[in-house]
Amino acid sequence: MTDQPRKLRSAQWFGTADKNGFMYRSWMKNQGIPDHEFEGKPIIGICNTFSELTPCNAHFRKLAEHVKRGVYEAGGFPVEFPVFSNGESNLRPTAMFTRNLASMDVEESIRGNPLDAVVLLAGCDKTTPALLMGAASCDVPAILVTGGPMLNGKHHGRDIGSGTVVWQLSEQVKAGKISIHEFMSAEAGMSRSAGTCNTMGTASTMACMAEALGVTLPHNAAIPAVDARRYVLAHLSGMRIVEMALQDLRLSKLLTREAFENAIRANAAIGGSTNAAIHLKAIAGRIGVDLSLDDWTRIGRGTPTVVDLQPSGRFLMEEFYYAGGLPAVLRRLGEAGLLPHPDALTANGKSLWDNVKEAPNYNDEVIRPLDKPLVADGGLCVLRGNLAPNGAVLKPSAATPALLKHRGRAVVFENFDDYKKRIADPDLDVTADSVLVMKNCGPKGYPGMAEVGNMGLPPKLLAQGVTDMVRVSDARMSGTAYGTVVLHVAPEARAGGPLAVVRNGDWIELDCDAGRLHVDIDEKEMVARLAEWKEAQTLNPKDASGYRNLYVEHVLQADEGCDFDFLVGCRGAEVPSHSH
Template identity: 50%
Template sequence: MTRRRSVEDLRSQRWFAPQDLRSFGHRSRMLQMGYSAADFMGKPVVAIINTWSDLQQCHQHFKQRVEEVKRGVWQAGGFPVELPALSLSESFVKPTTMLYRNLLALEVEELLRQHPVDGAVLMGGCDKTTPATIMGAISMDLPMIFMPAGPMMRGHFGGQIVGSGSDVWKYWAEKEAGTITIQQWNDMEAGIARSAGTCMTMGTASTMTIIAEALGLTLPGATSIPAADAAHPRMATECGRRIVEMIWDDLKPSDIIDRRSVENALVVHNALAGSTNAMIHLVAIGRRAGIEVTLRDFDDFAGRVPVIANLRPSGAWLMEDFHIAGGTRALFKRLEDMLHLEARTVSGTLGAGIAGAAVYDDDVIRPLDNPLAASGGTAILYGNLAPDGCVIKPPAAEPRLLQHTGPAIVFDSYDEMSAAVNDPDLDVTPDHVMVFRNAGPIGGPGMPEWGMLPLPKKLLAQGVRDMVRISDARMSGTSYGACILHVSPEAAIGGPLAALRNGDMVTVDVAGRRLHAHLTDEEIAERLKSWTPPRGEYPRGYNRLYAKHVRQAHEGCDFDFLEGAGGIGEPEIH
């Protein structure tokens, strides 16, 4: 960290301070909006990147939260400006928000570059908004702090707590099997999402916001506060106060994110049995910061970090329970012997941020000697179907399927797969390995969350509730089951998954970290000679840009021209 900055050091003053014609224009337009010179002259200007929209259910409270962030900025002597950005609602954006993560990252970077701002508060939480806003801010490298949306209140149905995503899939299976009524399904639908905020299971949203906290980019304990809790607006206001101090101290992402903070994130991810989507996002975040993060890093940490957060879909509880049990500070305290406590954060060090933290429920946040699983929150598999790797979440699968051999039943499109699973005459047994391909970064496009393939109705009626499923797609972090995801390279660019045929035997060996088709390399190569791409080149627009520049899953799915920080320079003020 450099010396405390002076007013003359503020980036915004390049727009406002000079006594020339161009700065006259800047100042007069500020006056046009009703501000006085005392509002913005000689003060840190704080960009508040707000991912609110009328179709963003997770961020419905952001209209109010942005005012609370502004309040903190004013209190600390700064000048807040709200800059709207893509909202990326996980529920409503099709085919997938993942297609647009890089677009939001690019937008955030350019919003910060083009405007007279000295630092930023990033308002996000719904799945892709966390990595996207952080990626853009890392590349711009102005002082920034992330303000998480917070999880929604826990759901309820029939006197039981229910969790977003995780319980939906379970009740859907029961509905399809005919064991619950349509009225019961409708009652569950009305009770599962009861407030603003992100999914209250350990899905992608909470996984990524807690990873952001482990990276040092949030206030201590910020990410486990429920959106509807009164502590949440207080946290938002504190974000506003803190960013002003960070600007004066010139405390930037490049001062915070290093190998230590990335390793802290890897520890925490595994202790949470976090979403498999973290594989893609943390790799991309690391690459933006110039830090190599690989799938083998995830596997290495999974082998030595116990799963101690007893949260759905791998465990029993929900985020509201986690917060009451002590939240992220308590979780980090339990893990402190595995963490780099000296790693820097937006408010000091990780160790200082968890001082005095305590766990108040040993079932929700387990002791290290009584974990939910001794290791293996996630596992990375390699083999002739996935030479660059793929991922499974073992705690979310039926144990019998972690070592399995069976015949493949292969689907090339979502419509084909959907029609097949509803066919009562489908030739399928519980031992089959369902394979869905052409759903990766380019094939999707955007790698949709189609990887938790629906079980065939025929098997649901027989009582089957899990089977091995393989895909080059992703799945929701709230999903569960023996789903092998992110197969890389994807089938749509001629990866070996494209060579698989119905009836080919496939072996899954999670303990051995192996995914293997019973085919020789020569057989796979021969089959691929007659392979043709499933779709032609995208004719125009963002999809064409995306397909031309997106990396594969194991590389983080960022655009090749966006990796790394800086390099573009400041805009010229003329």
């Protein structure tokens, strides 16, 4: 890294005294921009996922204004631009369906415009990986600012977690423990401020992953959305990105193999979402880092989960920030020799360890000591076997310990509609020892790999007091959810994976310690079933046109990050010049 001035990329547009320079500057001047703003200042793009349809990001107009103040103060010129905002709560069939689309929007917006560096404004689950994927494909200087978590939910005098309380109370309604009126009364108190989910769901997990990767300023992950310090951080990020532009501190210098290994270890310590495995793989693929599911086993397993947050634990993101946030967690890991690469470079120009070595921890209940963890062996459990040749994942910190080694008969649902139709049937042939299996909910099968993997339990078992069962699917689940849920089975059923041919009554064995997911079908029978399945396949007419067809044709499997095959790799920021 050097502090020497560099030739700015934006000079290709604004730095010439010819017809093209005239035209580029002239049209920009219709916004009231004076000449001196074009005279060698870094042009800083503010990539904004603001949308009133994305509640997590609905406060981003104000956040962007604070970023602009910082850019101006540091001598840069900010230009804000919108990109596709794929909000988790409203978008159908699932926001994951448009993550890659959003990343394409980001990539081409950055590459095609006169930008020297970008501030990425993200928050809701898929916006964070989408913006990092798009920016990584261009490899420009970039810093991420997330919108922060909402305040703690409140219901009947107690704290409730956004998302998590929905799963909890809906199961209680089915079990007859609470009335529908009690369920509905929690609605107004769950989301009572701007921001993302206040649990360690996917949004908070990916904010933590970004901070551990070094692409944010310290403390970015946990400051509540409505805390004034969130806006201070946005201002400081605006100042810092101008320096990064002048230093040519590109994402490839931050998003290294070492940074991803730090993030995997951090994910285990925070009890992060299973979705992180897919998103980190996709981001790594864009910057050219080889990351695999085996890395999650090698680096993540054996790490204590020390953050006591819902859905795995008790507290919420407000308490996490007040306790010290991610820097306190990373310091604990580092002092125990559990931070794989403390010297990894971060966006502020310092090493990860320099940023956290003096970080205070104000609450040992929220961020526990390593010898008093929430879960002794955290991280993601990566499973393989004849049911998941390319892997599947399970989150032990959100599971029932007694079910992490289990054998039971399959109760099979062919798709999510089949599940909804039959799960409440009092005649459903199911017991507490059964394994619920759902097919055709993977990247191609849904399509978009919806968060339906944490199947609600059969009401007749809930009424008997059953609170958890082993569930297996090629779907994802919300980071706010919980249970002994096997997800991301690869290859998925729609792609002809063995999951496609599991039948009612087949015995399924789960052994988390051994990393095993097995169905008791001998190899000859499996080959015969798969041949029969393949012969029966016909084209789904719904996949015949539009973006859906592009998605189904080109999406990679879960173990490969669910990116489009043609988007993997770093293409850089160079673009042919345009002569008017």
